[in-house]
Amino acid sequence: MKRLFRKMSLKKRLWVSFVLLTVVCISVTGTYVSVFFSHEMENQATKTSQDTLNKTAQVFDERLRNIVVSVSTFMMGEPFQRTMRDAQANNSKDYYNRLSQLQTPFAQMMLAEQSIDSVLVHTPIGDFYPTESRRSMAVDFEDTSINEMILDTQKRWSTLWVRGHAEELFSRGNPVISLIIKPLFEMQLPGVYVVVNIREDHLQELIQAHLQEGNLGQLVVDRSSQEVFSSVPAMPENMQLNERIGSSDRGHFEYLSESGNSYLVNYAALGMNPDWVLIGYQSKSKLLAPVQHMRWTILTIMGVCVVLALIMSSMLSELLLKPLFKLRNLMFKVEQNHLDVRFESVFEDEISQVGHKFNRMLGQIGELIEEVKASEQEKRKSEIKALQAQIDPHFLYNTLNTIYWKSEMEEHQDVSGMIVSLSLLFRLGLNNGREITTLRQELEHVAQYLSLQAMCYPDLFQYEIVAVDEKLMNIPVLKILLQPLVENSILHGFQELPHQGRIRIEAAAADGFLTLTVTDNGSGMDAARVEKILNGTEAERTSYALSNVRARLSLYYGYKASMKLESEPGVQTSVKLIIPIQEVING
Template sequence: MKHFFRKMSLKQRLWVSFVLLTVVCISATGTYVSVFFSHEMELQATKTSQDTLNRTAQVLDERLRNIVVLVSTLMMGEPFQQTMKDVQGDSGNNYFYHLSQMQTAFAQLMVADQSIDTVLLHTPIGEFYPTENSRSGRAFEDTLLYDKINTVNGPWNMLWVPGHDEELFRRGNPVISLIIKPLFENPVASTYVIVNIREEYLEKLIMSNRSETSINQLIIDRKGQGVLSSINNPVNDNSRIYEQSGDDSKGNFEYRNASGELFLVNYAALGMNPDWAIVGYQSKSELLRPISRMRWTILTIMGACVLLALIMSSMLSELLLKPLFKLRNLMMKVERNKLDVRFESAFEDEISQVGHKFNRMLEQIQELLEEVKVSEQAKRKSEIKALQAQIDPHFLYNTLNTIYWKSEMEESQAVGEMIVSLSLLFRLGLNNGKEITTLRQELEHVEQYLKLQAMCYPDLFRYEIKPAEDSLLAYPVLKIVLQPLVENSILHGFQELPHQGRIVIEAIEADGLLTLIVTDNGTGMDAAQVERLLNHPPDKLDSYALANVRSRLKLYYGEKAAMELYSEPGVATTVKLTIPIHEVIHE
């Protein structure tokens, strides 16, 4: 066969090769199109389902958040506060007076949100509720809600209870319940605000946000139990669904039920209660049913194309051979980085047009090579700024909340100090839009942050910024590299620490390198495991602090920069940043 092929003329070999290539390419293209459309249809359906779930989760979160805000407003009202004072004093003499005073607040709550079915304030001196509702004879201690409270491990302020029949009043509607401990200066034992939310209202919210009728939706909890008792489940195995979803807030996967039917599953956790997730199901067989008809159409088209290729290949081989060889030779020269070659032809056929486009492409490549050199540096700076913008100032909420409460308690001096520190923190962080700051300003920036956190979390930790040599303070460093490390220590190292935490920051110089060291005595971490996690894609990380700092250092300083992690849990956890020293910034 090889000998026979070698004896063919170049034209014959081109003809045979062209036919074989056509057959292979059309077959591959047909197969690819079938697989591609199946994949794209599946991706589009998954995306549509995810968008639908995200919208539904957002709407439900807004509704649940509105209810929480309304209850908080109720608890901050004067009637509620006066009632709590009597509860705290164990004085039931004014029970009927307080019951009367609370009616207006209850009425406003019920009017403000139509999804609220009933509301009850349970206290040691008695129960307070809208008198227009008929209270059942069942004691609160004998209800499912009381059992749920007793099964909670650890401290809590707000508890969501999945769907159940309403037990406190005679309505008996299917509801989900919100249990909140009252907002009061001192904790009040055995006192709860119970808000029952109608399931039918939440069902209407879910149904109104469905963009596809083929998507079935339900809400499950971490145990795989349905949250709304009245929504049908086509899969009937929620526990396996939850196991496959993992701890991510949203995502998708394929799931095969006990009968062998394959489903496309999307899920999105609720922000107000991460233990609950909205799950959407689609039958994959029903979704991909149009693809089977498409495959038969593709096979018919493939047969016609192969027949046409047999006819056209003989005609085209003669016309394309000569200029094609010429163009190929030029391309081979380009492969050897000879970009000054050009295609020339007296003809104006398609190959000549391709040759002229080839010439234009070479000119554009030469122009792009020059532009890439200029744009690469700008791209690197943009990536640094983009990474820097990911630094999450989530402590701002706690800071402003602390300022508010301190102002309420008339601690004007503390409020003034916090406002000044917050102002300095932002001014130093902005740094007039520059990426590089001095070591002095970077240490001052992290000091202002620590001051604010220390006032937000009194007695949680203490800190020490060891004085650096005067010659080091003017050295240029990438801004906001210490604050994420300190934030990581406070949020992950001290929250469960039985004793007061301690943070030590120091800067030293050795061998032409500047080393910044952050050490804490927190609960620690598995340094080797964290190193492995830092190599994962950013969207797979739970925390961006360490990965963000390391990425920005690498982008700006290259391989000369390094980040090292050391940890002995409960004793010392150290993050060491090493960067090259450049010229001094004159302030």
């Protein structure tokens, strides 16, 4: 794909870029809007559902609390208390009298709370209930599921709630929720319970009355995910919520069913019975249906924009690239060595600026050609001067004179060595006409020169070339850099020295630079003054060796190469040549 894009013309690349930019911008915008609105709608629906749920739970709790208060008021009445005293004394002879006395409190309680379907007070001396409610005599209290639940409950309790079931004690048979309360009496009476049956349909109407969302459903479950209302349809997809709800009082989460349907679920525990939880659920797909419609609208807009982009991009690319094509044609002419062409345009845009730069570049090319010619001539002159310095007549005279006298004295081995050193010196200096040599050959060249000078001036100086890392020996360097520096030390540093001189040559590399150092213990110099002279004009230069080396470094390496002078007269003088290694290799 990348290779195909590179082979396209600029016009086609602009055309493709316009289309891609349009598609990407609309896609990103549409995706962001879709995700943003989906997220916002989901958050808003969750918040609204939770608010509705909290309000319903509050009303539901209030109704249950009122029922408990009504039952408590009933139990604190004198008729009920007298009945409890009879149950305590196991006095059953006043059973019908007590049953008659309880009818008025029963009626008052059921009138105050019309959601109460029936009431039964179970005691060892008999059951007490409103006589208007038809008691199912075939069913004994000990045989009911309510009694089984009482017996199965291990923890201590004063009130016990039983989830929805068919009424067993009375013949009405309505689905009810039962509240079992131990009597309020001065002492605990075993086997005495007040059973209040509450109609499910009244409580269900209470829940439905506070629903405002059309796709929001609410129901009451216990913490084991069992429905509290037996007459209400089961939860959708048989949600198993006990693991998600745990022991928390309220919250929300997203539920994914086994069939792949997603639901937003809110829950709030009831204050009167924390084991019962009011659940609110709504289908996420129905909730986000408007977002799906919006996505199709965005796709339609995207398709229209792509078609427009195809048309407009072709026209725009043709218009924008016209000056660039003109500039390209001029470059073709320049390629044919027509350097007199010039770009002209009435516009002042970026392409016109490039065209004006192109015109200026053509003008500078001519100037650079002349500068390159002059620079090459200067390099050749510098090289000739360096070679001339190498074959200085005074050096040749002293060398040949030493060879002659050693020959006369029949020191044939020294004569052979000097001739070989002189031959190698010239061969390495010429370097087959190349300007660049290696560090190995440069060190060998200066070693041959020092060997000859040591024979010409016995006991004048000693020299040392410090061993160099083999990895550095093949680094390319400009030839004849060290010999002028060594010559400068011998001629100017050791001539009037009262003791034997020492010359030390080192080479090291760090941070991409090669450093060549020539150190002697000669008479020294004023380094600051010499630096000032080297920076002056040609007429002011008095140190030919240093100025020659510095000029050649500048010509070949530019500003990245440098020469540093340090001197303490009579102690140590050093000249450091710093050369960029990478620049030389690339060159």
